Amino acid sequence: MAKKVEMAKKQDMPKESKYVYSFGAGTAEGHADMKELLGGKGANLAEMANLGIPVPPGFTITTEVCTLFFGNKGKYPPGVKDEVEAALRKVESTMGTTFGDPEDPLLVSCRSGARRSMPGMMETVLNIGLTSKTIPGMIAKTGDERFVYDAYRRLIMMYSDVVMEKAAGVEPAGERGIRLQLEEELEAAKHRKGVHLDVELGAEDWKALVEVFKAKVKEVLGKPFPDDAMEQLWGAIGAVFRSWNGKRAVSYRRIEGIPDDWGTAVNVQAMVFGNMGDDSATGVAFTRNPATGENIFYGEWLVNAQGEDVVAGIRTPNPLNRDCKTPDTRHMASLDEAMPKIYKDLDRIRTRLEKHYRDMQDIEFTIEHHRLWMLQTRTGKRNGAAAVRMAVDMAQEKLISKEEALLRVSPAQIDEFLHPMVDPTAEKKATALAKGLPAGPGGAAGRVVFTADDAEAWAKRGESVILVRNETSPEDVHGMHAAAAILTAKGGMTSHAALVARGWGKCCIVGCGSLNIRAASKRVDVKGITLSEGDWITLNGTKGVVYQGQIPLLTADPKKNKWYKQLMTWADQIRRLGVWTNADRPIDAQTAREFGAEGIGLCRTEHMFFDPARIRAVREMIVAETVEARRTALAKLLPFQRDDFMGILEAMKGLPVTIRLLDPPLHEFVTLDGAQTVELAGDLGVPVEKLQARIQQLHELNPMLGHRGCRLGIAYPEITEMQARAIFEAAAELLKRRVKALPEVMIPLVGQPSEFTHQEDIIRRVATEVAKEKKVKIKYHVGTMIEVPRAALVADKIAERAEFFSFGTNDLTQMTFGFSRDDVGGFLPEYLQKKILPRDPFESLDQVGVGSLVAMAVQRGRSARPDLKIGICGEHGGDPESVEFCHRVGLDYVSCSPFRVPIARLAAAQAAARDAIKAKAAGKAAAGSAVKAKAKARTVSTV
Numbered sequence: 001m002a003k004k005v006e007m008a009k010k011q012d013m014p015k016e017s018k019y020v021y022s023f024g025a026g027t028a029e030g031h032a033d034m035k036e037l038l039g040g041k042g043a044n045l046a047e048m049a050n051l052g053i054p055v056p057p058g059f060t061i062t063t064e065v066c067t068l069f070f071g072n073k074g075k076y077p078p079g080v081k082d083e084v085e086a087a088l089r090k091v092e093s094t095m096g097t098t099f100g101d102p103e104d105p106l107l108v109s110c111r112s113g114a115r116r117s118m119p120g121m122m123e124t125v126l127n128i129g130l131t132s133k134t135i136p137g138m139i140a141k142t143g144d145e146r147f148v149y150d151a152y153r154r155l156i157m158m159y160s161d162v163v164m165e166k167a168a169g170v171e172p173a174g175e176r177g178i179r180l181q182l183e184e185e186l187e188a189a190k191h192r193k194g195v196h197l198d199v200e201l202g203a204e205d206w207k208a209l210v211e212v213f214k215a216k217v218k219e220v221l222g223k224p225f226p227d228d229a230m231e232q233l234w235g236a237i238g239a240v241f242r243s244w245n246g247k248r249a250v251s252y253r254r255i256e257g258i259p260d261d262w263g264t265a266v267n268v269q270a271m272v273f274g275n276m277g278d279d280s281a282t283g284v285a286f287t288r289n290p291a292t293g294e295n296i297f298y299g300e301w302l303v304n305a306q307g308e309d310v311v312a313g314i315r316t317p318n319p320l321n322r323d324c325k326t327p328d329t330r331h332m333a334s335l336d337e338a339m340p341k342i343y344k345d346l347d348r349i350r351t352r353l354e355k356h357y358r359d360m361q362d363i364e365f366t367i368e369h370h371r372l373w374m375l376q377t378r379t380g381k382r383n384g385a386a387a388v389r390m391a392v393d394m395a396q397e398k399l400i401s402k403e404e405a406l407l408r409v410s411p412a413q414i415d416e417f418l419h420p421m422v423d424p425t426a427e428k429k430a431t432a433l434a435k436g437l438p439a440g441p442g443g444a445a446g447r448v449v450f451t452a453d454d455a456e457a458w459a460k461r462g463e464s465v466i467l468v469r470n471e472t473s474p475e476d477v478h479g480m481h482a483a484a485a486i487l488t489a490k491g492g493m494t495s496h497a498a499l500v501a502r503g504w505g506k507c508c509i510v511g512c513g514s515l516n517i518r519a520a521s522k523r524v525d526v527k528g529i530t531l532s533e534g535d536w537i538t539l540n541g542t543k544g545v546v547y548q549g550q551i552p553l554l555t556a557d558p559k560k561n562k563w564y565k566q567l568m569t570w571a572d573q574i575r576r577l578g579v580w581t582n583a584d585r586p587i588d589a590q591t592a593r594e595f596g597a598e599g600i601g602l603c604r605t606e607h608m609f610f611d612p613a614r615i616r617a618v619r620e621m622i623v624a625e626t627v628e629a630r631r632t633a634l635a636k637l638l639p640f641q642r643d644d645f646m647g648i649l650e651a652m653k654g655l656p657v658t659i660r661l662l663d664p665p666l667h668e669f670v671t672l673d674g675a676q677t678v679e680l681a682g683d684l685g686v687p688v689e690k691l692q693a694r695i696q697q698l699h700e701l702n703p704m705l706g707h708r709g710c711r712l713g714i715a716y717p718e719i720t721e722m723q724a725r726a727i728f729e730a731a732a733e734l735l736k737r738r739v740k741a742l743p744e745v746m747i748p749l750v751g752q753p754s755e756f757t758h759q760e761d762i763i764r765r766v767a768t769e770v771a772k773e774k775k776v777k778i779k780y781h782v783g784t785m786i787e788v789p790r791a792a793l794v795a796d797k798i799a800e801r802a803e804f805f806s807f808g809t810n811d812l813t814q815m816t817f818g819f820s821r822d823d824v825g826g827f828l829p830e831y832l833q834k835k836i837l838p839r840d841p842f843e844s845l846d847q848v849g850v851g852s853l854v855a856m857a858v859q860r861g862r863s864a865r866p867d868l869k870i871g872i873c874g875e876h877g878g879d880p881e882s883v884e885f886c887h888r889v890g891l892d893y894v895s896c897s898p899f900r901v902p903i904a905r906l907a908a909a910q911a912a913a914r915d916a917i918k919a920k921a922a923g924k925a926a927a928g929s930a931v932k933a934k935a936k937a938r939t940v941s942t943v
């Protein structure tokens with residue numbers, strides 16, 4: 001449908017375009033699918049009119065006019081004026097009143113409306129058409145002088161603010177805008193009369209105030225308030241267009257990524273009045289509860305009030321019905337009690353709109369003298385819990401399909417289920433201190449500590465703490481674990497802190513450059529504020545924002561939520577991609593299985609090396625200068641590694657466990673200070689100088705590109721031997737105990753086939769040896785990571801021997817861009833801000849560049865080995881857009897940290913759902929189910 005609009009636009013451009021679309025009296029020229037041209041509000045007003053729902057008549061001036069208006073120095077394209085006047089005549093005839101007519105005047109509102117709603121960013125002017133000529137007619141017609149002057153003062157206030165000040169580009173002196181000054185006059189008038197509320201002012205008071213307002217406008221803005229209806233109308237139309245380029249709207253678009261050239265539409269609509277006495281009212285409502293998703297009509301209303309009053313919070317609004325009364329509002333009359341007949345009409349419209357739009361709607365209504373009018377409908381915003389419940393309920397009500405239900409919930413909303421969240425209401429009022437990269441989602445509040453040891457000590461005392469550091473290293477892990485959250489000044493999305501936190505599902509913000517940490521004095525300066533050890537801060541790790549003080553958190557418990565469970569069941573039924581996890585410890589593997597992981601895609605063996613019980617043997621192995629010495633040290637490590645592998649293989653109960661051989665450069669394990677060096681030399685019985693020389697020898701200028709990955713195993717084959725032995729002995733032991741074990745041995749950092757075969761030979765030899773010794777048949781696979789660009793280029797050659805590929809997209813991104821993962825923090829913020837890069841490529845896969853390598857490697861790899869199993873184990877495996885990419889290029893599975901497993905399951909299901917919907921739309925329903933069946937067969941064969 002959107003296409004239709006595009007085409008209409010192209011064909012009719014430039015001169016013969018239709019610029020104005022009328023609606024009202026049961027019919028409209030536009031419809032809901034014309035949001036691009038008519039804006040969301042206009043398109044939906046048209047749709048409601050077409051449905052026969054009572055909407056005050058009006059017309060929409062298109063977004064195209066907005067674009068032309070700005071392109072032509074604020075001049076309207078020819079034809080617009082005539083079309084507006086013709087459309088206005090139609091409104092007049094529907095209403096039986098005339099704009100500017102002294103006897104029986106029509107009043108209108110002028111409302112903004114972009115394609116996508118930009119709440120509170122753009123302007124609306126009500127009660128246009130009140131002038132010294134029309135006021136007497138209006139009073140005669142309504143018999144209510146107070147009402148007319150009240151409406152008039154509102155017009156002067158809105159118009160002077162929106163049209164005469166903001167749109168005219170007037171910078172108010174001392175930031176005291178005209179609206180504020182008029183509000184002060186109103187307050188002064190109330191004070192003089194000794195009253196507190198607007199309703200306590202009478203006709204004479206408003207009449208007098210209106211004169212004060214007009215004088216003030218003239219004095220402050222140097223121009224009189226216009227006393228001509230037509231002049232008011234065009235002033236308001238121009239101002240609404242101009243509000244598209246207002247400061248607030250522009251910065252909102254930057255944040256939300258809304259293109260500047262969309263433009264806004266303008267809706268001119270006959271006024272209806274909710275402030276005409278006690279048989280009039282106005283309200284806003286949601287067709288279901290947007291906070292819980294419960295299928296009840298939910299909303300607020302005010303008797304004798306005009307639209308904006310409900311949102312403005314001047315009076316406490318009444319609950320819409322008995323269902324949405326709270327202890328605080330129990331005593332207030334609900335609409336179903338006060339106006340039962342109207343409520344019934346409204347409830348019928350609610351059902352009608354939901355059936356029609358097939359989604360929860362957010363609506364505005366006004367009741368004028370017992371007559372109901374609808375003023376707006378749009379798809380309502382909702383939180384995660386509500387989104388999940390509504391999607392499942394609606395699918396079960398057969399309002400939408402299961403595929404649509406899956407697409408209704410964003411991965412971020414699923415994330416809300418898995419972590420405690422910062423209470424959004426309290427967050428709005430909190431002081432933001434700094435912004436960094438959102439490395440670990442969820443919220444956390446705690447007291448600032450600066451060292452891992454302090455974090456642990458404080459946590460032991462039962463304190464909630466946040467570990468604040470420049471960066472973290474493997475030595476900080478105990479403190480990171482004890483802390484409620486981690487905050488670092490440096491590092492990117494794949495820095496140590498980020499990886500570790502994500503693995504634990506812990507809230508974490510990294511690369512928060514505006515923090516000036518003075519670790520020595522246990523202080524941190526930020527934004528002119530100094531925080532000391534023990535001060536409270538709160539992190540929103542989903543957004544990357546640090547707040548001062550303690551903000552309440554909302555907890556979540558996915559296991560108790562039946563809608564969530566249902567949705568995830570549907571997700572698993574439809575998805576083609578397998579979802580595995582990156583886990584190094586049995587406990588993480590267990591968590592991941594509870595979240596639905598179907599295998600381990602990456603188990604990093606070196607993470608087990610840092611344990612205090614082993615690090616000595618590790619160091620001994622590293623500083624060894626002879627093969628014999630190295631073997632002796634390795635023999636000490638073997639039992640530890642075997643136990644680790646047994647634990648993790650057992651936790652996965654026969655699901656594949658991909659174990660990566662030693663990967664990091666050795667020097668990482670021997671960063672020692674003077675005292676530690678002396679101690680280690682003593683332990684090993686070697687002279688300190690000799691040890692220092694060896695450590696010096698290991699030093700590399702560029703360790704990321706240095707002696708690491710399979711290069712270690714090639715230089716020291718005994719390391720590979722030991723690791724392979726530990727893996728197969730673990731598997732053999734389990735098999736003997738009748739526990740299924742499926743190890744997949746993964747060789748890291750391969751760039752050429754010969755590297756792979758060298759290591760593979762060792763692994764297979766050891767496997768045969770162990771099988772013979774233990775007299776068991778061990779099932780296993782040997783494969784490789786594809787993380788060096790060269791590996792992607794020669795993937796067909798590697799696949800001749802490798803049984804599986806796993807894309808290590810962290811390194812692949814690093815090496816394809818030539819960006820050091822650990823140093824991107826220095827320039828990435830600039831890159832993002834200046835739009836050199838659309839997104840952090842370590843967070844969301846660079847599909848154009850790195851993605852091409854991935855697609856190519858898939859194609860080349862499968863050309864050599866059609867049943868090659870392919871996955872991804874970089875951080876991208878948990879990023880929804882990257883998951884969709886993996887689905888598209890035909891990967892078998894994605895592997896991500898345990899807490900992202902549900903997100904990946906949903907993202908994989910959404911990719912499949914989109915395919916299914918497309919296939920259905922193309923009328924290929926039969927072909928679609930065949931694809932699904934084939935995909936199912938493949939997923940099964942991989943597990």
Ligand code: ADP
Nearest residue numbers: 109111112120124269270271272307308364375
């Ligand atoms: P926003 O997009 O900020 O909600 P709206 O254009 O919806 O702005 O208008 C603000 C308020 O004025 C709303 O409560 C709306 O219902 C009310 N309003 C707008 N036009 C009319 C009208 N023609 N008659 C009565 N109320 C109106």
Ligand code: MG
Nearest residue numbers: 041364375376
């Ligand atoms: Mg509105």
Ligand code: MG
Nearest residue numbers: 748787808811
């Ligand atoms: Mg790597």
